[in-house]
Amino acid sequence: MQSLFLTQYIKSNIFVRDLREKLSEHDVNFDLIVSDINYDDCPCLLINSNTKPQNVSLINSWKDAINVSKHPLIILNELNLNYISPIFDLINEKSNVTIINVHAGLWSYGKKISPEINDLEILPHWSNCFEPIDLENLRNILRQGWKQYIRLLHKEMPSAIFDVEELGIIDAELLENLNSISLKTYGFAWNDWTILASGSLFATAIQTWEILQQKNKQLSIYILQLLNCQWNDEIIESIKNSKKLFVLIDHKDSDYIKSLIDNRLQSLNLTDITVNIISPKYEKLTTVLNEYQEEQSHFNPDELSNRIISIL
Secondary structure: OOOEEEEHHHOOHHHHHHHHHHHHOOOOOOOEEEEEEEEEOOOOOOOOOOOEEEEEEEHHHHHHHHHOOEEEEEEEOOOHHHHHHHHHHHHOOOOEEEEEEEOOOOHHHHOOOOOOOOOOHHHOOOOEEEEOOHHHHHHOOOHOOOOEEEEOOEEEEEHHEEEEEHHHOOOOHHOOOOOEEOOOOHOOOOOOOOEEEEEHHHHHHHHHHHHHHHHOOOOEEEEOEEOOOOOOOOHHHHHHOOOOEEEEEOOOHHHHHHHHHHHHHOOOOOOOOOEEEEEOOHHHHHOOOOOHHHHHOOOOOHHHHHHHHOOO
């Protein structure tokens, strides 16, 4: 199975080349990239301009560039969302603007100047918050041209989910659905309990599900690529039947996340559902080494399965 780190892809000049070549064929037309990543030694890159790009580094320079841009792309690598908070009002005025946050959540430790574990609370008013599950899904998201926020965890994931060996051949049309993915057709659905997992945790969620199966715990699993999407009828029916809902997300376990889920359930008149937000235990994290961060924060498949079983 071919795999990749989307975080490394975004930080490479291959991504810029794809914007110029592959994605431009699908009307992805960013006229500005503002980033703390050195793309060809130029943090500010005008994709569709004959003008030599201006070298910018300060937020005021970013503000001036974004102000005249019709479709800016903001990519944050070592910087987090708080850095651009002085220009949130300007960004909100744009009808088309994309923010890509590289190394969100747990993997911001050791990657960003300041760790970032509550990014969704910083942009609560944005209606399009994505976590892509693979490279093609990321490209499909970029093709939308909306006002959108894309959070990328530093997670190895399939280059294409329909090539994942454990699932057999998944219909590539699943990638066209930017809301959620149901794996019911492929045997990943039962009636006892329900798991919703954010998109970047696709592989982690599948591995967790397999461990739970081995321990005779039957759960349905759904992957959310659009974190605040409307749940489809299949997800709603699964939650209604299971009574217990587990949400796997790499974000600080906060009242904000809990209220999002509770409000959604109330709007569906599902008031008797027990909700369990399963997030990294950040207070136990003492290392910036990726290979140990999941284990320390009780967020690898073995630890996740144990945490879920302890609640069942």
